[in-house]
Amino acid sequence: MIRTISIKNTATFDETGIEVSEFKKVNFFYGANGSGKTTISNFIYEPSNPRFPECQLKWENDIELKSLVYNKEFRDRNFGKGTIDGVFTLGQATKEEAELIEEKRKELKELKEKGIQQKSVLDKQVEKRDSLEDDFREEVWTSIYKKHEISFKEAFKGVMQKKPFLARLLDEFENNTSDLKTIEELKERAETILGETPIKIPEIPTIDFERLSEIEQEDIWSKKIIGKSDVEIAKLIQRLNINDWVNEGKKHLQENETCPFCQEETITQSFRNQLESYFDETFTSDTKKTKDLNDDYVRIFENIINELLQIESTEKINKKTKLDLDKFSSLLKTLNSQFLTNKELLNSKLREPSRIIELISTKEQLEEIEQLITTANALIKKHNDIVDNYATERNKLVNEIWKFIIEDNRTRIEYFVKHKNGLQKGIDNIAKKVTELREEYKKLDKEIKELTKNVTSIQPSVDEINQTLKSFGFQNFEIVPSQIGANQYQIQRTDGELAESTLSEGEITFITFLYFLQLVKGSTNEAEITDERILVIDDPISSLDSNVLFVVSSLLKEITKKIRNNEGNIKQLILLTHNVYFHKEVSFINGRTKECNETNFWILRKIDNISYLQDFELVNPIQNSYELLWRELKNKDNNSGIAIQNTMRRIIENYFKILGKYGDDDLIDKFNNPQEKEICRSLICWINEGSHTIPDDLFVELQDNTIENYFKVFKSIFKETGHIEHYNMMMN
Structure with missing residues (x-):
């Protein structure tokens, strides 16, 4: 059966729409034209139609049944094409064959009930397992994920929602073989490896200061560079210690005799020769060496200082620097100061070659700077090695984090897994039984189809439709075999003319509904005549007169009676109508039963072009109107005998049996005259016969004088029981 339907964003149903969740075996929907009844019936007929993208239909126990839907579209699908498909029923079955088929169908029904029972048990076990899992999921989310979210958030990427987190936790519980680390170690490594994906850091260039140290240690700096001592002028120069002064003055000797010292013309060639001899080749060589060493030292030192300044500048803007910048900057400042001092000493040596100087050794400072760079480069290499193996290192850390979490929560996880596995084992066993029952059901269903296939016929359906047509006065047309194809029929008049295009609206409606009722009992496919099904009937009485309307309601009441009693293969009825009288007739149970727990009622309304649904549950909102019954009786000249019979029965039931507590015999005994008593007895029998059955010979219309x-x-009856005033009042 259908359990729930939801209809929205289609036709007159807005985004809120309606939801029907209390379907019973028999369901009545009352609604005016245009309120959405046909939309409901069309949706049930074809839920997958693109017209219903946001509508939903759910079946009880997820077992979908065949839906037979009667509405305007049904008539368009089956009539208007010239031929009608034949409907197969068990018309040719012998008594033994019919009994065998019925026995098999009972077995099939029992199998289905067992399957539904087992499915119900299965659903409860699944619900119990899911509930256990839901509770555990909330527990681990709060006590594990939230606890470690800040420290290990990156390790939880991809499972940062409750369901995937639990799935990962259980997977790690079963498969994680990593080493167990402490939480402190994991957090420390997580700061480096987790977080932003690391990138390689360039190594800091190393500084070559070997040559600088060599220059600083040169012997030339402690050597007095003076002229040749065996020259006559040497004694005076050395005694006066004016070696550097004379050497400097020598550079200013001119070609004439003017002395650069006294500016007198005292310079002779002999004096020139003595100066040249004094400042000999050794002197020249030593002073040149001093100058060259000075130039090299300054150039190398300036290059080193520039490189170190560049390193300092680069590392200051490097957020991931491994260099001890504070110490580096301090050493660099000291080194620069030493350079300036040594530079000054070297300049003094150049000015005064005879001066002895001692350069400050920068070796210690440079070695410390070199050590800082070496240490930083070692850390950079370690970092870069991690980058090169980042995926491996990261996966290793993540696995170790999960290992810690598993071991820290092992007891509670083991408890959950044990109980879940126990429930799952039971679920698997029950699911296996359900599968076996389904296979057995399919096998038996196939066997029934084979049995019915051999004993089905479409002729009984045709005969029954034609007999019903004649019974209710439709004498001038019938259904006959078509010349077009096998199992095809046409509507033909008595003169042989095809009648489909000339039938009245009422005739088309009635024959369409009779054809639908044959489909209810059979199928156009001979292998499907025993399939279980549901009926959806949308306003089957449009354009019908009251005589035929009563017939349709009587036929439907027989169907609802069988559905409530679980007889036959019709499992559910959904009836939609806009006709109040038809609604009252078809939903009427009897004069004593007002409600039935297998029946539900709704009213469908359209307000401002939007459809709304009101649920009345077991209470029929279209109450049986006592006044309406008398109105029908007053209009007896326009109604058939069958409708009058039913109306009389309903009035007697409502007034005498319900209000007056009269039974049939009580009413008959009110007549003293034996002849009148027999007439009353005959009337009551006639009423009861006509109101509950359609006699086989009803095609003979009752005579007016009989009525x-x-x-x-x-x-x-009203007169003899002392209630003639009531009769007069109701008949006006």
Whole structure:
């Protein structure tokens, strides 16, 4: 059966729409034209139609049944094409064959009930397992994920929602073989490896200062560079210690005799020769060496200082620097100061070659700087090695984090897994039984289809439709075999003319509904005549007169009676109508039963072009109107005998049996005259016969004088029981 339907964003149903969740075996929907009844019936017929993208339909126990839907679209699909598909029923089955098929169908029904029972048990076990899992999921989310979210958030990437987190936790519980580390170690490594993906850091260039140290240690700096001592002028220069002064003055000797010292013309060639001899080749060589060493030292030192300044500048803007910048900057400042001092000493040596100087050794400072760079480069290499093996290192850390979490929560996880596995084992066993029952069901269903296939016929359906047509006065047309194809039929008039295009609206409606009722009992496919199904009927009485309307309601009441009693293969009825009288008739149970727990009622309304649904549950919102019954009786000239019979029965039931506590015999005994007593007895029998059955010979219309005679007796019942005033009031 259908369990729930939801309809929205289609036709007159807005985004809120309606939801029906209390379907019973028999369901009545009352609604005016245009309120959305046909939309409901079309949706049930074809839920996958693109017209219903946001509508949903759910079946009880997820077992989908065949839906037979009667509405305007049904008539368009089956009539208007010239031929009608034949409907197969068990018309040719012998008594033994029919009994065998019925026995098999009972077995099939029992199998289905067992399957539903086992499915129900399965659903409960699944619900119990899911509930256990839901509770555990909330527990681990709060006590594990939230606890470690800040420290190990990156390790939880991809499972940062409750369901995937639990799935990962259970997977790690089963498969994680990593080493167990402490939480402190994991957090420390997580700061480096987790977080932003690391990138390689360039190594800091190393400084070559070997040559600088060599220059600083040169012997030339402690050597007095003076002229040749065996020259005559040497004694004076050395005694006066003016070696550097004379050497400097020598550079200013001119070609003439003017002395650069006294500016007198005292310079002779002999004096020139003595100066040249004094400042000999050794002197020249030593002073040149001093100058060259000075130039090299300054150049190398300036290059080193520039490189170190560049390193300092680069590392200051490097957020990931491994260099001890504070110490590096301090050493660099000291080194620069030493350079300036040594530079000054070297300049003094150049000015005064005879001066002895001692350069400050920068070796210690440079070695410390070199050590800082070496240490930083070692850390950079370690970092870069991690980058090169980042995926491996990261996966290793993540696995170790999960290992810690598993071991820290092992007891509670083991408890959950044990109980879940126990429930799952039970679920698997029950699921296996359900599968076996389904296979057995399919096998038996196939066997029934084979049995019915051999004993089905479409002729009984045709005969029954034609007989019903004649029974209710449709004498001038019938269904006959078509010349076009096998199992195809046409509507033909008595003169042989095809009648489909010339039928009235009422005739088309009635024959369409009779054809639908044959489909209810059979199928156009001979292998499907025993399939279980549901019926959806949308306003089957449009354009019908009251005589035929009563017939349709009587036929439907027989169907609802069988559905409530679990007879046959019709499992559910959904009826939609806009006709109040038809609704009252078809939903009427009897004069004593007002409600049935297998029946539900709704009213469908359209307000401002939007459809709304009101649920009345077991209470029929279209109450049986006592006044309406009398109105029908007053209009007896326009109604058939069948409708009058039913109306009389309903009035007697409501007024005498319900209000007056009269039974049939009580009413009959009110008549003293034996002849009148027999007339009353005959009337009551006639009423009961006509109101509950359709006699086989009803195609013979009742005579008007018969109706009048019994109408007089009906009036006499009120007179003889002392209620003639009530009769007069109701008949006006």
